[in-house]
Each structure stands twice: as structure tokens, then as C-alpha cells.
Amino acid sequence: MAGLPSFEKFRENGFHSSTDPLEVSGPFTELMRKIFFRTYMVTTNRKSFPNVEESELIEFMYVKLLSDLSIRHGREAELLCYIEQSEEMKSILSRLPDSVTRQARKTAGQSVSLPRLNTTMVGKRDYMSTAIIDYVMAAVSRWLKADRTTSAESYFYRAFSNIEPSISMLYSFEDGRISSRKDPLH
Numbered sequence: 001m002a003g004l005p006s007f008e009k010f011r012e013n014g015f016h017s018s019t020d021p022l023e024v025s026g027p028f029t030e031l032m033r034k035i036f037f038r039t040y041m042v043t044t045n046r047k048s049f050p051n052v053e054e055s056e057l058i059e060f061m062y063v064k065l066l067s068d069l070s071i072r073h074g075r076e077a078e079l080l081c082y083i084e085q086s087e088e089m090k091s092i093l094s095r096l097p098d099s100v101t102r103q104a105r106k107t108a109g110q111s112v113s114l115p116r117l118n119t120t121m122v123g124k125r126d127y128m129s130t131a132i133i134d135y136v137m138a139a140v141s142r143w144l145k146a147d148r149t150t151s152a153e154s155y156f157y158r159a160f161s162n163i164e165p166s167i168s169m170l171y172s173f174e175d176g177r178i179s180s181r182k183d184p185l186h
Helices: 005-013 022-034 054-072 087-093 096-108 130-145 155-166
Strands: 039-043 078-084 116-122 167-172 176-180
Touching: 022 130, 022 155, 039 054, 039 130, 054 078, 054 087, 054 096, 078 087, 078 130, 087 116, 096 116, 130 155, 155 167
Parallel strands: 039 167, 078 116
Antiparallel strands: 167 176
16 A cells, blocks of 8 residues: 555554545454454443543543553563553553552452553554554444444444454443453354
8 A cells, every 4th residue: 555645644644543544444454354462441431430530531441451451461571551642641641550550459459460561652653553452442432332233234343343353351341341352242
């Protein structure tokens, strides 16, 4: 696709699954099916958090996700976390390591070995792999908004089905585990 104007724009500005043209999103989605990656995702419909500020909820979700991953990868020396650059995340970033460690120890209920959390903000165009995150989040959120349909006629279900094999854990604060490698929908 090199030289294709829409692809060059894709490379220059980063990825936006909602606005990428089909000539870019189609091949990128195909590439995602062929490469190995694991998805860990936390979601909420906000029913459990009706009066919580958006930035506070985002931080809470990151702490939940990263504390679980820290426990899972406790034997590793370091856990690298690349977070898409945003103004909201700048203030959260400095608090994450301590918050994640506290939550991981609380979740484990005992003293556990945890990796050092190394968080870095990155721009979409600087780390092309962040496109995977963008596309996965879009597919999952569209499917959730379509009431988790399992109709093969639904585009939202088919898009979710395409990425579900990469899902190690899809967890909802309201509903618990939705999908995982141990308990996939398919």
C-alpha cells in the first residue's frame, strides 16, 4: 500500500478505526488476523459509576487492568505499558505505578512479586502497533453497543468474532468476565 495517498495519511497521522478508509482498514484488519497478540480489556457501561468523572474512571480502569497483568506477569522484571498520548493521561501517568502496585497486592491478598511498571506516553503515529488497540477497542465497543448480538448477519458481531481469538480477557465492571481464552463465545 506504500504510495497510496490514504495509506500515507494513515502512516503520517496515526490510526483511527472510525475514519480510516476501507482501502486501509481492510488490509490492516487482515494483517491483525495473521499476527499474534493478546488483548486484555476492561469495560464499563457506567451504571456502576454514575457520578464518577471520566478521567477518574479511566484511571480506575487502567489500575484494574495493569494490576491484574502485574500479578499475571509477576516473574518478569518489568511490565512495559505504552499509553496513547492525551492530556487526560498526563496527570494519571505519574500515579499509575503506585496505584497499580497497591491494587495488585490488595487483589492477591498477600505479598506477591510484581514487575516494575514502566509507563510511557506515545503518539499514534510513533508506535504503529497502537493501531491494533484502536481497532480492537472499536470492534469490542461497537459489539457491546449492539447488545452483544450473536447474529452472523450483524456486522458488529462479525467484527468482534474476528478479533475474539486475540482476547485473553474481556472484563466488564458490571457483568464480570464477558469473554476469555478459557471461556470464549465461540
